[in-house]
Amino acid sequence: IQKVFRSSAQKPAETQDKHTLPVYANIGSLEDCDEIREAGGEGVGLFRTEALFMKADGFPTEEEQFQIYHQVAQRLNPLPVVIRTLDLGGDKYTSAMAFGDPESNPFMGFRAVRFCLEHQDVFKDQLRAILRASAFGNVRIMYPMISGVQELLQANAVLDEAKDELRERKAAFDENTKVGSMIEIPSAAVTADLLAQHCDFFSIGTNDLIQYLLAVDRVNDRIAHLYNPNHPAVLRTLAQIMEAGNKAKIPVGICGEMATDPLYVPLLFGLGAHEISATASALPEIKFMLRQIKLKDAQDLAKDVLNESEPDAIADMLETFYLNHM
Ligand code: PEP
Ligand code: MG
Numbered sequence: 001i002q003k004v005f006r007s008s009a010q011k012p013a014e015t016q017d018k019h020t021l022p023v024y025a026n027i028g029s030l031e032d033c034d035e036i037r038e039a040g041g042e043g044v045g046l047f048r049t050e051a052l053f054m055k056a057d058g059f060p061t062e063e064e065q066f067q068i069y070h071q072v073a074q075r076l077n078p079l080p081v082v083i084r085t086l087d088l089g090g091d092k093y094t095s096a097m098a099f100g101d102p103e104s105n106p107f108m109g110f111r112a113v114r115f116c117l118e119h120q121d122v123f124k125d126q127l128r129a130i131l132r133a134s135a136f137g138n139v140r141i142m143y144p145m146i147s148g149v150q151e152l153l154q155a156n157a158v159l160d161e162a163k164d165e166l167r168e169r170k171a172a173f174d175e176n177t178k179v180g181s182m183i184e185i186p187s188a189a190v191t192a193d194l195l196a197q198h199c200d201f202f203s204i205g206t207n208d209l210i211q212y213l214l215a216v217d218r219v220n221d222r223i224a225h226l227y228n229p230n231h232p233a234v235l236r237t238l239a240q241i242m243e244a245g246n247k248a249k250i251p252v253g254i255c256g257e258m259a260t261d262p263l264y265v266p267l268l269f270g271l272g273a274h275e276i277s278a279t280a281s282a283l284p285e286i287k288f289m290l291r292q293i294k295l296k297d298a299q300d301l302a303k304d305v306l307n308e309s310e311p312d313a314i315a316d317m318l319e320t321f322y323l324n325h326m
Helices: 002-007 031-037 062-078 111-120 120-136 150-167 184-190 191-200 206-215 221-226 232-247 265-271 281-290 297-306 311-325
Strands: 023-025 046-047 082-083 137-141 178-183 201-204 252-254 273-280
Touching: 002 221, 002 273, 002 281, 023 031, 023 281, 023 297, 031 062, 031 191, 046 062, 046 273, 046 297, 062 082, 062 137, 111 120, 111 150, 111 297, 120 137, 120 265, 137 150, 137 201, 150 178, 150 191, 150 297, 178 184, 178 191, 184 191, 184 206, 191 273, 201 232, 206 232, 206 252, 232 252, 232 297, 265 273, 265 281, 265 297, 273 281, 281 311
Parallel strands: 023 046, 023 273, 046 082, 082 137, 137 178, 178 201, 201 252, 252 273
Antiparallel strands: none
């Protein structure tokens, strides 16, 4: 069956009623690009850049980062590549990140854009490197762990400075590089309509969003059974974010693990997702599955699921939908 998925991976994910859902790949390195096209990936929806920063001798320079980003952009051109700015902290550490005392609550601590806004030199090096790569392909910038409008505006102000510096240097970059915000903190989800006024796209990080909404540490095995994407709070929040994005006419994608699970893809599509980004190896099956369904049916599924209060019943509905179409 994997062979069937693979053999049709190059066809677009077009539903029976002729709606297309772009499917992108999540990557963490230049090497990860190798399998994207073969798996039918139509771009990169999430380039996690943390691995570049996990080296022993300090943070990578602008030039070192540019070498990687521009190769990724060039190899995938004209397909889009969403490069996420540094998300260190939480479960992603590096010896070069001096924290001082260990934090008792690292997932709610000094992480991602919080770190970058305090270390603007590090942030700007990365932003300039990404901007310069935009001259070589279809590059987009995405901020992780945005909690509200003020943080988004602060990040955008640093981005403006990075652009000014490149203009001064007469370095080439795409002036229209799109900028997106991850929506992975409940406060961002609740204020998604406000955030949408200041960015070009949203990408929902369900891994963190579920952890924060349900107060369930995503790496604590003791409570792993409570980490449940089928909780109505999660599904209502997804629906609300998509509605806010749709109202503001900005695309909303999903790059968390939910988008890698074929059981959830029809639901995400039915809730209004414009694109998904998943592990490359999962893309052939996801595309195959999307070709078996109708958007209308996915929308009905989403409605039914939003009317259901029991996570187990929701799980059954998703499984039944999947089995009925595959
Ligand atoms: C997420 O939180 O869903 C996400 C995609 O980011 P990460 O897993 O890197 O935190
Ligand atoms: Mg995250």
